[in-house]
Amino acid sequence: MACLSSAYLEGVMKAKLTKEFVDRLEPDPDPKKRLTVWDTELAGFGVTVTPPGVRGGGVKSYIVQYRPGGSAKTRRVTIGRHGPEWQPKAAREEAAEILRMRRKGIDPFEERARRRMAEQQAHDDAAIARNIANDRAYNSFSERFIEEYAKPHQPRSWEGTARALRDIGRLFNNRRVDELKREEIRIALAKLVERSPSAGIAAHKALRKLYNWATAETIFFWHPMKDMPAPAETTVRDRVLSGPEMKIIWKAALAMGYPFGTMFQLQLATGLRIRDVANRKWGQFQLDNEAILIPAAEMKRPKSDKRGDFLVPLNEYAMRVVEILPRIAPPAGITIAEKDRPMFTSKGI
Numbered sequence: 001m002a003c004l005s006s007a008y009l010e011g012v013m014k015a016k017l018t019k020e021f022v023d024r025l026e027p028d029p030d031p032k033k034r035l036t037v038w039d040t041e042l043a044g045f046g047v048t049v050t051p052p053g054v055r056g057g058g059v060k061s062y063i064v065q066y067r068p069g070g071s072a073k074t075r076r077v078t079i080g081r082h083g084p085e086w087q088p089k090a091a092r093e094e095a096a097e098i099l100r101m102r103r104k105g106i107d108p109f110e111e112r113a114r115r116r117m118a119e120q121q122a123h124d125d126a127a128i129a130r131n132i133a134n135d136r137a138y139n140s141f142s143e144r145f146i147e148e149y150a151k152p153h154q155p156r157s158w159e160g161t162a163r164a165l166r167d168i169g170r171l172f173n174n175r176r177v178d179e180l181k182r183e184e185i186r187i188a189l190a191k192l193v194e195r196s197p198s199a200g201i202a203a204h205k206a207l208r209k210l211y212n213w214a215t216a217e218t219i220f221f222w223h224p225m226k227d228m229p230a231p232a233e234t235t236v237r238d239r240v241l242s243g244p245e246m247k248i249i250w251k252a253a254l255a256m257g258y259p260f261g262t263m264f265q266l267q268l269a270t271g272l273r274i275r276d277v278a279n280r281k282w283g284q285f286q287l288d289n290e291a292i293l294i295p296a297a298e299m300k301r302p303k304s305d306k307r308g309d310f311l312v313p314l315n316e317y318a319m320r321v322v323e324i325l326p327r328i329a330p331p332a333g334i335t336i337a338e339k340d341r342p343m344f345t346s347k348g349i
Contacts, residue, residue, distance in 0.1 A: 014038045017047055017088040025049050027057045036063075039088075045095035047082065062091035066102050077108055136176045136220075138169050142210060149213045156300060164206035167199055168192060177214070182224040189231040197232040204230050259344040262321055269318035273300075283339025285322060290314045292322075 015021055017039045028035040031051050038046040044066055050059040060082035067074050079094050080086040086094075098108040134140060142165045150158035171188040172180065185207065193200030208225045215223050241249070246268060253264040267277045276294055284293040294310040314322065322343075330336045330348040341348070 013046075014040050016040045017045070017092070019087055022047055022060060022082050022088060025060060027052045031057075039092065042092050042095060042099075044099055045092055047088075047091075062086055062088075062095070064095035064098050064108075066099060066108070068102075068107050075107075077112065133176060136178050138172045138174050138177050138180075141177045141214075142166075142169060145210045145213055149209075156298060160202065161206045161209065164199070164202035165210065168203035168207060177210070178220045178222060180224055182228065185224055186228065186231075193231045200231040204228070258326060259346055262325060263344045266318055266321045269315060269321060270312055272312065278344055280343045281339065282327065282341050282343055283337075285343065286311075290319055 013036055015037055017037070025035070025037065025047070027049050028051055031053060033051055035049040035051070036046055037048075038044075045062070045064050048061050048063055050057045052058065062079040062082065063076055064079060065074055065076045077098060079091050079098075082091075101108045101111065135144070142162075146158060146162045146165070150161045154161060168188050171191060172184075189200050189204055192203050204225075208228070211223045211225050214220055250265060250268060253261040253268070255261065256264070263274070263277055266272075267274055270277070270292075272294075276298070279298065280292055280294075284295075286293060289311070291314055292312045294312060296307065296309050299305075299307075299310055325343055327338075327341065328345050328348040330341070334349060336349065
């Protein structure tokens with residue numbers, strides 16, 4: 001180890017710590033001994049070198065040593081490894097600062113531990129805050145509401161609730177739901193009403209349910225839609241198709257063909273809602289009774305309504321439509337019982 005101080009060579013582990021000196025330091029030949037060299041410029045400041053071993057050894061770290069006070073043992077604090085971040089000058093300045101803290105009655109070791117705990121706590125708090133922010137972003141929170149509330153409690157209408165929340169959500173730019181202001185919501189609803197009064201009413205209803213659920217679950221306690229009136233009046237549709245209009249629609253549906261055209265024809269012949277027609281399966285068609293069965297779970301009824309399945313009689317026109325429906329088989333590799341196959345499908349599933 002050329003160019004090392006004579007004090008070091010004579011066994012006194014002291015030297016002026018410079019970059020060149022530390023760069024040339026080698027581990028102690030004794031594999032059980034960690035080499036320590038103390039700085040001649042600042043008492044208590046030094047550098048250690050790990051002994052050779054299976055991991056190679058030779059790791060150089062700057063240290064500072066001091067006595068906490070009283071009968072406490074001497075305490076040694078590692079400043080950092082020798083390298084791009086820590087060189088002798090910067091490490092010496094850090095050691096001097098630690099020793100100044102000790103002279104002021106502050107234990108640097110305990111202060112470092114306290115600072116690390118504070119940094120870890122700040123890191124943990126920031127992570128929690130990010131998770132909360134992500135969870136309460138409008139898109140993810142509305143999806144959570146649909147999964148946890150709408151689907152279990154609105155089995156027949158949750159899709160409409162989800163659609164209404166998406167409609168108004170586009171105006172919120174994925175803001176946090178617990179930070180939306182009452183006036184922001186009112187303005188967004190007004191914009192929807194300009195496009196479609198029914199869309200505005202549906203969004204108002206869906207968003208109010210979301211906030212009711214969030215406050216009931218104590219996810220948060222602020223309800224910006226409390227007592228907010230609907231953005232438009234619900235209108236009762238009293239439009240009735242005339243005979244000539246029904247003929248035009250029937251002919252157009254006939255020209256359209258299966259599956260959508262025949263679906264509209266069956267709707268016209270029965271007066272059912274389009275979904276009640278579109279969701280029918282072959283097992284629900286009763287040829288002997290000339291009727292179609294709609295399960296009670298699919299009926300738009302209040303929970304208090306205990307009536308069972310709804311049997312829809314088919315008139316002559318409806319029977320003609322059903323009798324010409326093709327029975328589409330599912331794709332290869334997919335097995336579906338005959339009774340579970342859809343009556344209206346383009347893919348057989």
